[in-house]
Amino acid sequence: MHLPSVQRKKITAAFDGGRMTSDGGVMLLAAIEASLGIAARLAPLITDPRNPALVTHSVADILRARMLAIACGYEDGDDLDHLRTDPGFKLACGRLPDSGRDLCSQPTVSRLKSAPGLREVIGLTYAMVDLYCASYDRPPRAVTLDIDDTVDVVHGHQQLSLFNGHYDERCFLPIHVYDTVTLRPVAMLLQPGTTPSGIEVRNHLRRLVRRIRQHWPHTRLTIRDDGHYGRPEVMAWYEANAVDYILGLPGNKVLTRLVEPAADDVRVRRAEAQAPVVRRYTEARYGAKSWQCERRVAARIEATTKGLDIRVVVTNIVGGGAEWLYDILYYARGQAGNLIKLHKTQLASDRTSCRSPLANQVRLVLHTGAFWLMLRLHDAIPKPLALACAEFTTLRMRLIKIGARIAETASRVRIAFAAAHPEGALFASLARCLHPAGP
Incomplete structure (x- = not known):
């Protein structure tokens, strides 16, 4: 391919860079999955009707490949038709990039999701x-x-x-x-x-x-x-x-009557002070007709220029005041x-x-497994760094979607990342941190 020249130098390009992956950071997720043992925990719970002598992809291998793909942003099983030959994913799933068998394809994943009773x-x-x-x-x-x-x-x-x-x-x-x-x-x-x-x-x-x-x-x-x-x-x-x-x-007329003295006080205070917002908390005992007893309720009453807003919670917690119950305990949800x-x-x-609800529940389980992988990666980042507060999409773009050349020789496999990668030092630190101790 010929691309526009730069400073009178002709530019050519070709897809001949060797065995490369665009998800070099999947190796970090593979180390996390190995430490958590999610696939090993889930695999024995699924009955495998296949002939053991003819099995190429174990249940654990299929689950691991699917969770790693989800964490890397490939939400559909169809993506495994292309990722099954990706050298990075093959390494992450414990197979050599060149001489190892390819990973499972989409039909294999779909059959596994639909198999459990x-x-x-x-x-x-x-x-x-x-x-x-x-x-x-x-x-x-x-x-x-x-x-x-x-x-x-x-x-x-x-x-x-x-x-x-x-x-x-x-x-x-x-x-x-x-x-x-x-x-x-x-x-x-x-x-x-x-x-x-x-x-x-x-x-x-x-x-x-x-x-x-x-x-x-x-x-x-x-x-x-x-x-x-x-x-x-x-x-x-x-x-x-x-x-x-x-x-x-949910509010009703009875609750409104219970908190009316406090609500009237809030309205008057806001009007007298001409303040944009005045807030107060109160609590009472309340029993609905469908309840068998009275219970403790706490209310947050807020008066603004637009009117009065009342929010109520019910609890069996004895200690703490109404403000603590609502603003500290409940608000954190x-x-x-x-x-x-x-x-x-x-x-x-x-x-x-999926058509079957059982297969869709299996999908929820696999996506939750991917959530664990990304969460552990997030938790491993040192707190002073900006990425320690990043969402999963940012972590994926900065630490997982990394181009790398993978070369397999007779004695080792070498992964070559870009020398200009901005998070290279952090990536190396995480690799050392997440790698299991041993020789």
Whole structure:
């Protein structure tokens, strides 16, 4: 190829640079996956009906290749038809770039996603909860879990996809659970496109808490939900099982009457001071008709030039004032929305395009595995550096999407990165940090 000349020098180009990859940083993710053992944890839970004598790609190899591809930005299984010969991905999956067998193709991945039955899919989902618990060196004294769902618009006739009037779309509403203090994912559960009932939410939480307490029997659990998870069945179950909770509570006339003295004081103070905003907190005891008892509610009352805004939460936590309950404890659940955005928009976990809900749940598990890989890469970056606060897309562009020439000889494999790479020193530091100790 002939390109425009520069300073009277002719420029030619050709695709003859040798065995190269555009994802040289996948080796960092491979080191993280080896330390976490995600593929090794998930593979035994999937029954493999193939003849062992004829197997070329083990279940663990298929899962590992798919999670690495997702973390590198390849959200579709079709991409593996091209990545299966990529020298970087072959090395990351434990195969030599030239003499090793190619990786699995898209049909192999699709068959694996559709193979697990209901019990196996439940086991895979529990395995991600086990991975979260194993991420702590020892059981913590207390953890706070945030639960929320998110709309996942579908474009076909997938089973369990239903029309949701709020979003005006045919969709799923998968439930996401995070430990937002450490940014760690706990569980992802595919749900139909309608808001779950109180009994359904209670059953999901019962299984989740039971699994966590198998690992941490003495850890104090606090769960934060928004309004449509604050059902009577759920709150009663929390109280009966020693789980702390703080839930959003939709407003009504009775709650408005309870906080009216404080609300009137806020309105008067703002009007007298001509201030743009005046905020106050108050608490009371409140019992709805569907509740079996009165519970503690805390309200944030904010008066502005546009009117009065009242937000209420209900909790079984005894200590702390109303301001602490709302502004410190409950307000922090907004971080869960940021983590859901990372999961959906930067790892494409909303690509639930399989017809079967079981296969779509397997996809959620694999995307959560990719989330763990990117999160560990994020956590390994020293805090003083700017990339320590970067999102997954930035990390991918700066540390993973790196061109490299890979050469295999009789005794070694050499990876040559660009000498002008701006994050070369950080990359080398991470490689040393993430490489397992040994000879």
